[in-house]
Amino acid sequence: MNTVPTAPPKTATGLSVQGLSVRHGHHTILHDITLGPFPPGVLCAVLGPNGSGKSTLLRAMGGLVPARGRVLLHGQALDGLPLKARARLCCTLPQSLPEPLRLSVLETLLAARRVAHPAQADDIPAALGWLERMGIASLALRPLNELSGGQRQLVGLAQALSRHPRALLLDEPLSALDPHYQYRVLALLREEAARSGLVCIMVLHDLNQALNWCQTACILHEGQVRAFGAPRTILTPALLHAIYRIHACVDTGTQGQAFMSVQGVETADQVPQKV
């Protein structure tokens, strides 16, 4: 399958990768990816089928997996930075969160902030403010290991935001959330990105969320970039068929919202292959 040639990034603003490759044993998971820039101040999506390399791309951009190539944030190379300096600039929220410790939610927020910043007098009110904005202030003193999956995902997001990174890399951040919290988190991330110039990149499976909330998206397939640009422009019927094996198109509603209309799927050989 041909890949879309992606020219090296022309601007220094945002997050870009150049020649990024990741191997696990004999398998190449990401093939020399040059991509970006993901712009600051808006929400961006990483899309693609199961096993296409989305989590690996996010982990490589965040420095959590050994990779060849460059990761540039506003022109500054993140690869090669000392761990703490990189953590201050860029925060990655993985798809599966580590087994929670028997700490309170508030304590985990304070600990997460310490990864990147020295302690400050207003750390506790600031952490409580994030829980408030996330809609989970009532959980502040609950032990993390007693929370539901969705509640833990919200705490993880509050931890990430409370670190005030310049780039936030979120792997399926909405996967355990009910519709109220999905909307609330998207609105909060969009507000924060616009306010602070954050580069916010999310792995998403829900194409409607990408269409309606994200200004820029990249589509991965078999460890390569198939498209990069505005979701409404790149999610064509031909691409949806080639990538997801669905017969689908994007319709526009009366309020200007976009939504996927799926007519059918191909059912043969559906098991995602190792790339």
Ligand SMILES: Nc1ncnc2c1ncn2[C@@H]1O[C@H](COP(=O)(O)OP(=O)(O)OP(=O)(O)O)[C@@H](O)[C@H]1O
């Ligand atoms: N530690 C590992 N060792 C070997 N192979 C791996 C490892 N991690 C991921 N892979 C392989 O790399 C490929 C990409 O995995 P990745 O988790 O990045 O996909 P993904 O697009 O995030 O998938 P999903 O949508 O299912 O979460 C898969 O084929 C997977 O089996």
